[in-house]
Amino acid sequence: MPGLSGPSDYSQEPSRHPCLHINAKEPFNAEPPRSALVSSYVTPVELFFKRNHGPIPLVDDIERYCVDISGLIETPKKLYFRDIRMLPKYNVTATLQCAGNRRTAMSITRKVKGVGWDVSAIGNAVWGGAKLADILELIGVPKLTSCTQSGGKHIEFVSVDKCEEENGGPYKASIPLSQATNPEADVLLAYEMNGEPLNRDHGYPLRVIVPGVIGARSVKWLDSINIIAEECQGFFMQKDYKMFPPSVDWGNINWNTRKPQMDFPVQSVICSLEDMQSIKPGMVRISGYAVSGGGCGIERVDVSIDGGKTWMEATRFQKTGIPYIADGISNDKWAWVLFELTVDIPQSTEIIAKAVDSAANVQPEKVQDIWNLRGILNTSWHRVHVRIGHSNM
Numbered sequence: 001m002p003g004l005s006g007p008s009d010y011s012q013e014p015s016r017h018p019c020l021h022i023n024a025k026e027p028f029n030a031e032p033p034r035s036a037l038v039s040s041y042v043t044p045v046e047l048f049f050k051r052n053h054g055p056i057p058l059v060d061d062i063e064r065y066c067v068d069i070s071g072l073i074e075t076p077k078k079l080y081f082r083d084i085r086m087l088p089k090y091n092v093t094a095t096l097q098c099a100g101n102r103r104t105a106m107s108i109t110r111k112v113k114g115v116g117w118d119v120s121a122i123g124n125a126v127w128g129g130a131k132l133a134d135i136l137e138l139i140g141v142p143k144l145t146s147c148t149q150s151g152g153k154h155i156e157f158v159s160v161d162k163c164e165e166e167n168g169g170p171y172k173a174s175i176p177l178s179q180a181t182n183p184e185a186d187v188l189l190a191y192e193m194n195g196e197p198l199n200r201d202h203g204y205p206l207r208v209i210v211p212g213v214i215g216a217r218s219v220k221w222l223d224s225i226n227i228i229a230e231e232c233q234g235f236f237m238q239k240d241y242k243m244f245p246p247s248v249d250w251g252n253i254n255w256n257t258r259k260p261q262m263d264f265p266v267q268s269v270i271c272s273l274e275d276m277q278s279i280k281p282g283m284v285r286i287s288g289y290a291v292s293g294g295g296c297g298i299e300r301v302d303v304s305i306d307g308g309k310t311w312m313e314a315t316r317f318q319k320t321g322i323p324y325i326a327d328g329i330s331n332d333k334w335a336w337v338l339f340e341l342t343v344d345i346p347q348s349t350e351i352i353a354k355a356v357d358s359a360a361n362v363q364p365e366k367v368q369d370i371w372n373l374r375g376i377l378n379t380s381w382h383r384v385h386v387r388i389g390h391s392n393m
């Protein structure tokens with residue numbers, strides 16, 4: 001495809017913000033300091049985590065760039081960038097979270113395989129673009145379809161980046177057709193992030209955004225769409241991003257026994273404090289983010305300053321001035337809430353956060369109980385130890 005191409009080396013990477021912590025250089029994987037996440041409800045693009053599996057693609061000619069749509073439909077079609085921009089534009093505020101968020105902490109109890117991440121493989125952005133449901137309607141697949149006449153049940157997104165895991169082939173993933181054709185699921189083909197054209201790191205010129213689902217399904221640098229009968233057979237759907245029980249190790253794994261992970265579970269993290277931070281005794285502001293998948297709201301965030309013996313409820317908010325009510329109509333349904341609580345901390349202690357979502361799901365206490373060999377979905381209670389220090393604070 002002349003419009004968009006995937007380089008085979010890292011000589012043409014974009015420049016990045018110097019504050020990012022680099023977890024892997026090639027492919028580029030980096031996250032902001034945790035404090036950046038609570039500085040604003042919408043995460044600035046340059047501080048948004050970057051998760052790649054190959055060199056960043058390049059657009060040679062945006063006029064020639066188009067998305068090929070084919071597979072189990074009557075009439076395959078090519079959609080040019082201008083065709084997509086002509087459709088009604090939606091702005092959806094959605095939190096994107098990598099399934100590997102907090103992987104480093106899971107590796108401490110027992111080693112896991114994968115790029116290490118602290119707590120910032122997550123960000124909240126306003127994604128602007130066309131609804132996938134509108135695009136599919138344009139090519140003859142009506143809204144709320146779960147199976148096309150020729151048996152299509154899944155929709156596969158294919159990129160152009162050259163990924164080692166795919167033996168040099170492109171990154172790909174799929175979602176059920178029923179989700180893709182449901183306008184309420186807000187699945188977008190996005191060309192804007194926070195009101196600006198997408199930048200190269202985040203998928204320029206066009207990416208998929210699947211709200212409420214692990215980041216791995218939000219394919220960047222979209223090249224083609226296939227309507228298929230079974231879910232995508234690519235590496236990242238079948239041999240990665242699946243949740244295994246703690247008893248499964250590399251010696252006894254059978255990938256076919258589990259489904260690809262889609263929605264992410266309830267999560268919360270304290271971002272205003274680093275672990276082992278020295279603080280002055282007195283009033284301390286504890287703040288962080290809480291989010292759940294599948295469109296669930298955040299019902300409660302509990303904070304403990306005595307290692308989990310007693311709990312206090314934190315305040316939750318999205319936009320300033322509007323009270324947050326879980327699943328309320330004025331909420332950003334797919335977005336995180338920020339939480340805060342100011343408490344007196346007289347001595348060195350362990351501070352913990354745990355969230356409850358609107359389906360009453362709660363984060364598990366111990367990381368050991370959800371340990372899995374790929375180190376995904378570490379949603380265990382988030383803990384930070386603070387030390388009362390008297391100098392150099």
Ligand SMILES: Nc1nc2c(c(=O)[nH]1)N[C@H]1C(S)=C(S)[C@@H](COP(=O)(O)O)O[C@H]1N2
Nearest residue numbers: 049050051052053098159171215216219220
């Ligand atoms: N083409 C392509 N799409 C991709 C990936 C990738 O490596 N290649 N990584 C996925 C993963 S695992 C995540 S978490 C998100 C990260 O999106 P971001 O880099 O915009 O934060 O993109 C997803 N889409």
Ligand SMILES: [Mo]
Nearest residue numbers: 098099215216
């Ligand atoms: Mo990810």
